Every structure is written in structure tokens, then in C-alpha cells.
Amino acid sequence: MKKLPKVKIGGHRYSVSYKPNLARNHEAAGMSCANTLEIILDPDGKKSHINEVFWHEVVEQINYLHELDLPHATISTLGSCLQQVLTDNPKVSKEFSRS
């Protein structure tokens, strides 16, 4: 399975990995944990959906780390919107993420 880059969220580096059948066995296409600093994704399905699940888990961890207590629908919306903006605007995200 392809090695995925770590993602830094707040002051923490999360490992990102794929786990086949995650959705079938846990009824979720993604999971994340602030204790183990892991994001786990089901590799099955369309790449655009996997990407959306990744950003959903990033927002889940932002929500947890900052104690935002966001409703799950808000987390899903923010994850989906983040994925769309970053995917559709690679030049923009590169330009506005460097110092």
C-alpha cells in the first residue's frame, strides 16, 4: 500500500494510512484519533470521495483539538468545501501557503 505523507494539524503530525474494508467493518470511510495521531482511510471507492473523507477527518481533528464542539453536519460541510477549494485551485493554495 502506498505510503502517504503525514499531515500537521495544530502542533501535531498525524500519520495517514489506508485500511481496506474500513467502511464495511466500522461503518465509516475514515477514522482519526488525537491520541495515536492517526488518520485512517478506506482505500475503496472513488479518489474524490477518499479525498473528501481525508479533509473531513482533518476538520474532525481541528474540531477536537480546539474544542469547537461543531455539529457533525458542519464538520462534513467544511471538509467537503476544503477539499473542493484546494483541489480546484492548486496554484492558489500554493501561492497562499508559502511565506
Ligand SMILES: [Zn+2]
Ligand atoms: Zn465525522
